[in-house]
Amino acid sequence: MRTLTALLHRRWAIxxxxxxxxxxxxxxxxxxxQQLLVNALMVAAAAVAGTPIVIKATRALLTRAIGIDLLVSVAAIGAIIIGEYWEAAAVTFLFAVGHALEAATLNKTRSALAELVAVAPDAAVVLRDGHQVEVPANEVAMGEIVLVKNGAKVPVDGEVVAGTGSIDEASITGESIPVEKSEADHVFAGTVSRSGFLQVLATGVGADTTLARIIHRVEEAQDAKARTAQFMDRFSAWYTPAIMVGALAVGLITSDVVLALTLLVIGCPGALVISIPVSIVAGIGRAARDGILIKGGEFLETSAKIDTVAVDKTGTLTEGRPQLTDVIVLNPALDRTGVLRWAALAEAGSEHPLARPILDAAADAGVAPVGLADHTEPVPGKGIAATAGQHRVLIGNAALLEHYDLPDTLQATRVAEELAAAGQTPMIVAIDDTVAGVIAVADALRTDAAAMVDRLHHSGVRTVVMLTGDAPEVAHAVATATGIDEVHAGLLPEDKLDAVAALQRRGHTVAMVGDGVNDAPALATANIGVAMGAAGSAVAVETADIALMGDDLLKLPEAISLAKRTVNNMRQNITIAMITVTLLLVGVLFGGVTMAIGMLVHEASVLIVIINAMRLLRRRARQPAPRFATSCVATRRATSCSI
Structure with a gap:
């Protein structure tokens, strides 16, 4: 009995x-x-296929929902009552076949989620009391040391504390090229070791891993309804009762019960109801495979309308790791090393991010300062002043030199302006009352920044806007190198928010791309907030409308292009469904379309809609990014100095 019950619950059993x-x-x-036997067998066939349909229709009615199952149930029962046993059997059989095919193909569209679940690790090898112990992955405790051997799945999020290896992070970032890992690097659960041996300190286990958050987010996103889907739900809620009333009216007017029942079957909006959800599931699934997390159908639809993309500069268009690029000597009594030594001495007491590249360069040159200056005083918006023994060291912009009434600053100012125009952050170094030289720091432009802007334009984005707190000269140099259309420089975080709001007031659908806390207000205000490099960031995965798991700029135009293809796919499916229903209704009213033929065509249209949506699951070959000759770019506020 148990075996029979299990058999009947299989997809194709009924x-x-x-x-x-x-x-x-x-x-x-x-x-x-034997007509009696023939009729009995047809009724039995209708009962086997139709019973689950009637049960679903009854349950739906109890929740005050009228759906396709009710239409088919009424049509089949009515056909049996008037003696149309073949029609009843054919309609219920075809509906059951269609339902099984829908389930099979819908499972295929959800394959991306199944693949994510499949990569979740089952076991982990941990060090406990000096011994290697294999435990279920969800039993690893925070702070334990996990051993990752060649070919094994990484069972936790964590930090490498010893060893080296190559990790395939495709399940998280969508990139199949393995990443080399060594001490202090981060690894993610579900990724696979391709070589080496790593000891990993567990910092995220079980449901607190990046992979678990991705799976949770994709589950929610695939079930979330787009605005069009919500409209179709409301439409179906009115359409289905209207078909029932219309069929009843036709039956009363024509006294043709078969015609009325046929209209019920033909009017089933099955393809229409499924046309949008199946596209959303497929589109979001494809994105997840590629390391792009889209929060839900509503955001997928909105992303297809994006015509303006606002990007932060530092850490988005640039590497976010400034380096010393120039040391220009203006005092004949000094050399390059001497200017760098004085600058490093002054910066040793500074907490500004641009102090680090100066100190690193001084260390490389062998002139790293020993200890700190006697006194370091920041001059807001201008630079810093340090005292070392009997000497005063100034490092900052031209306004800093004016503040201390230094003479002969014209040459230094001109050199600083030239460096700024080239996209670098200049800082003038003065010792006592004499200008020593100018040093410049720059943040390298990402090699794919220009390619990203180019592909955004090709994907239908009309305007790419840079919102940065850096100096106008630096910002415009970056814009020239990357092809950005509009620049807003010298902005505070609240200014970025105002800039996004202004773009929206001009009628634009705006996506804001950023990777820092200072971008949060603008990200929240934009129509679509995009988080870059979200792997490992719980906040980004949970709050961003779109989270690009890897640090690949080309994922952004890829996400927008996929959103547009998904929305186009939804429209195609709606068109297919509407044309099918219209032609069938015309065929019924003018003769030639029977109940069985109508159901066959109806189920075929459902499958066509699903198969059309499944095209979104195919990976499009990415064209290699063109390489642009770019200059370096600086990270700086509008003051263009270190403070």
């Missing part, structure tokens, strides 16, 4: 049994000409 009864009925009619 249509299989129903179909077999129909075949036996047809053979019985031809071989024995």
């Amino acid at each position: 249509p299989g049994v129903s179909g077999l009864l129909i075949v036996v009925s047809i053979l019985a009619q031809r071989l024995f000409d």
